Amino acid sequence: MSDTDMPETPPPVVQTDDDASTTTPRTRRGTGRRLHGAIAHKLGAAIVSGEYRPGDTLSGEVAFSEALDVSRSAYREAVQVLSAKGLVESRPKTGTRVLPRSRWNLLDPDVLAWAFSGEPDIHFVRSLFELRAIVEPAAARLAAERREKADLKEMRDALAAMRRHTLATEAGRAADRDFHNAVLAATRNDALVVLTASIGAAVAWTTQFKQRSRALPRNPVPDHVKVYDAIAAGDVEGAGEAMRLLVDLALEDTRSAMEG
Amino acid sequence: MSDTDMPETPPPVVQTDDDASTTTPRTRRGTGRRLHGAIAHKLGAAIVSGEYRPGDTLSGEVAFSEALDVSRSAYREAVQVLSAKGLVESRPKTGTRVLPRSRWNLLDPDVLAWAFSGEPDIHFVRSLFELRAIVEPAAARLAAERREKADLKEMRDALAAMRRHTLATEAGRAADRDFHNAVLAATRNDALVVLTASIGAAVAWTTQFKQRSRALPRNPVPDHVKVYDAIAAGDVEGAGEAMRLLVDLALEDTRSAMEG
DNA sequence: CCTTTATATTACTCTGACATATTGATTTGA
DNA sequence: TCAAATCAATATGTCAGAGTAATATAAAGG
Numbered sequence: 001m002s003d004t005d006m007p008e009t010p011p012p013v014v015q016t017d018d019d020a021s022t023t024t025p026r027t028r029r030g031t032g033r034r035l036h037g038a039i040a041h042k043l044g045a046a047i048v049s050g051e052y053r054p055g056d057t058l059s060g061e062v063a064f065s066e067a068l069d070v071s072r073s074a075y076r077e078a079v080q081v082l083s084a085k086g087l088v089e090s091r092p093k094t095g096t097r098v099l100p101r102s103r104w105n106l107l108d109p110d111v112l113a114w115a116f117s118g119e120p121d122i123h124f125v126r127s128l129f130e131l132r133a134i135v136e137p138a139a140a141r142l143a144a145e146r147r148e149k150a151d152l153k154e155m156r157d158a159l160a161a162m163r164r165h166t167l168a169t170e171a172g173r174a175a176d177r178d179f180h181n182a183v184l185a186a187t188r189n190d191a192l193v194v195l196t197a198s199i200g201a202a203v204a205w206t207t208q209f210k211q212r213s214r215a216l217p218r219n220p221v222p223d224h225v226k227v228y229d230a231i232a233a234g235d236v237e238g239a240g241e242a243m244r245l246l247v248d249l250a251l252e253d254t255r256s257a258m259e260g
Numbered sequence: 261m262s263d264t265d266m267p268e269t270p271p272p273v274v275q276t277d278d279d280a281s282t283t284t285p286r287t288r289r290g291t292g293r294r295l296h297g298a299i300a301h302k303l304g305a306a307i308v309s310g311e312y313r314p315g316d317t318l319s320g321e322v323a324f325s326e327a328l329d330v331s332r333s334a335y336r337e338a339v340q341v342l343s344a345k346g347l348v349e350s351r352p353k354t355g356t357r358v359l360p361r362s363r364w365n366l367l368d369p370d371v372l373a374w375a376f377s378g379e380p381d382i383h384f385v386r387s388l389f390e391l392r393a394i395v396e397p398a399a400a401r402l403a404a405e406r407r408e409k410a411d412l413k414e415m416r417d418a419l420a421a422m423r424r425h426t427l428a429t430e431a432g433r434a435a436d437r438d439f440h441n442a443v444l445a446a447t448r449n450d451a452l453v454v455l456t457a458s459i460g461a462a463v464a465w466t467t468q469f470k471q472r473s474r475a476l477p478r479n480p481v482p483d484h485v486k487v488y489d490a491i492a493a494g495d496v497e498g499a500g501e502a503m504r505l506l507v508d509l510a511l512e513d514t515r516s517a518m519e520g
Numbered sequence: 521c522c523t524t525t526a527t528a529t530t531a532c533t534c535t536g537a538c539a540t541a542t543t544g545a546t547t548t549g550a
Numbered sequence: 551t552c553a554a555a556t557c558a559a560t561a562t563g564t565c566a567g568a569g570t571a572a573t574a575t576a577a578a579g580g
Contacts, residue, residue, distance in 0.1 A: 034562095034563070035563075035564070036340065036563085060529090060531080061530080061531065061532095062530095070564085070565090071564055071565045071566070072565085072566085072567095073333060073336075073563090073564065073565065073566090074563085074564060074565080076532090077337055077563095080296065080337045080340045080344070081340055081341070081343075081344040083341075084340075084341040084344040084345060086369075090530095090532090091530085091572085091573075091574095092529085092530050092532070092571075092572045092573055093528090093529055093530050093531075093572070093573040093575090094530075094573075094574075095529095095530065095531075096530095096531080101450070102453065102457075104454070105365075105368060105369070105454065106450060106451060106454045107367060107451065107454060107458075108365060108368065109346075109365070110344070123450075124450060124451070127449045127450050127451040127452065130449055130451070130452070131395075131449065131452055134394065134395060134398040135391075135394060135395070138394040142390075189387045189390055190366060190384060190387050191366060191367065191384070191387040191388050191390070191391040191459075192387065192390070192391055192394075193362065194362070194364065194366045194367060195367060195391065195455070197362075198367075199451075294532070295532075295533070296532085296533090320560090320561060320562085321561075321562065321563095322561085330533085330534090331533060331535070332534090332535090332536095333532090333533065333534070333535090334532085334533060334534080336562090336563090337532095350561095350563090351541085351542075351561090351562075352540070352541045352542055352543090352560085352561060352562045352563070353541065353542040353543050353544095353559090353560060353561055353562075354542075354543075354561080354562085355560095355561065356561095356562085
């Protein structure tokens with residue numbers, strides 16, 4: 001993930017640790033990562049969460065930047081990031097306004113992270129899983145056609161790691177991601193790789209929710225093994241079917257966790 | 261498309277139209293759009309075309325910005341855009357380096373535009389069409405399930421426009437896009453919409469190539485009508501199959517145009 | 521009523537300075 | 551001799567203020 005990462009930004013407190021502060025508490029702010037990154041995160045999250053709505057126009061650069069107590073440069077660089085992701089558009093005289101949702105790069109990893117930093121829209125989560133249910137089985141079919149020995153080894157290693165740890169641990173989740181990435185890599189399709197990298201990140205979010213609400217009810221390894229076996233055997237139909245099952249189960253788990 | 265658009269940036273000539281120029285010819289540069297946008301386009305295109313390769317580190321901000329004869333601010337804002345799209349990463353002391361290809365947001369509309377502003381990598385084009393062949397039929401199936409009356413009207417209107425104009429005209433291509441967008445909108449899936457918006461833009465590029473090399477050999481309307489009929493009838497299987505045919509034919513046309 | 525011109529507002533660009541973080545060498549200690 | 555801590559060099563990060571260019575709105579003219 002690029003600059004603004006997933007772990008919640010610690011509240012950018014202005015620590016007034018100075019003692020004889022005759023001067024206003026300036027220059028000593030945010031603890032977070034790079035400043036413009038933090039601002040982009042803040043604004044981006046506010047936009048995708050609906051706090052600012054499409055068509056709304058942000059207060060001018062000078063006003064907003066000094067409201068945030070940052071320089072105009074930092075604020076502008078943050079806005080450039082948002083603009084690059086299709087969230088806002090700036091024009092002279094008009095100001096900076098939020099673009100219609102249709103122009104947002106919803107599959108951008110950062111945008112997804114912002115979307116999931118608050119209360120994720122259940123409708124959108126459904127969309128993501130639906131897309132995943134479309135893409136991943138097709139990817140498994142391609143992988144069954146094109147996999148090389150090295151790909152299969154990657155998958156085996158990931159499976160072994162999944163067996164060792166569980167999905168409750170970070171190592172286990174990483175192994176899960178590794179497995180899916182290995183399948184993707186075996187398709188020799190760059191567009192597929194980057195797409196499901198985004199989706200996978202989002203799905204990882206929902207997985208955390210799942211863990212939070214109830215202990216994981218199912219051992220995911222056998223389903224993954226079925227996918228592996230079919231891919232290793234070059235069984236195109238079987239690979240697609242096994243992956244479809246896998247995604248459906250994940251959707252089912254997450255849905256019950258979110259709605260229940 | 262967001263800021264940096266498709267039409268070739270007119271060469272950013274430094275017009276030295278001043279007569280008694282004792283001063284260096286500054287402040288009067290690039291005719292193009294916003295300055296940082298132009299620079300982002302230039303650098304982005306250079307990166308995706310392989311001129312700078314992953315791991316390469318760009319010359320420092322001061323050096324590079326004055327080599328381009330722009331201020332550091334403008335250069336930095338451009339780099340922020342590239343960073344937001346996962347092309348580069350900047351760190352103190354280390355400098356700005358090109359990230360591995362796996363971290364590029366290849367489905368970002370701007371990145372796609374940059375990729376297609378030069379000689380498009382035929383391998384990557386193949387990946388895009390493969391992805392399209394996966395997603396669009398699935399979208400057609402969903403559309404057949406969920407379409408409302410208004411969706412069908414949109415599709416009919418687009419079809420009518422396609423009949424009036426041809427794919428050789430801009431109006432015709434717009435109608436083609438409208439039809440596909442209508443199908444997408446009928447799926448009620450935001451993730452699908454934004455994804456195929458990207459792919460569609462890229463495909464539109466290749467369509468232009470197609471037109472350039474040979475007069476269009478096939479009337480696309482009947483195939484589109486078949487898709488419409490199936491969706492209107494709620495025929496899930498038929499809709500998927502008809503769309504699959506449509507995408508396959510487009511791929512065939514483009515492949516022969518690019519390789520021949 | 522429509523077109524054209526003026527104007528005010530806003531983002532855009534530039535400049536130059538300082539702060540901060542990270543690397544790599546240097547020094548110190550075991 | 552090797553390892554850990556220290557320090558300096560360097561490039562990005564942030565700040566401040568001034569001036570430019572573009573554009574929507576209002577005003578003037580046809």
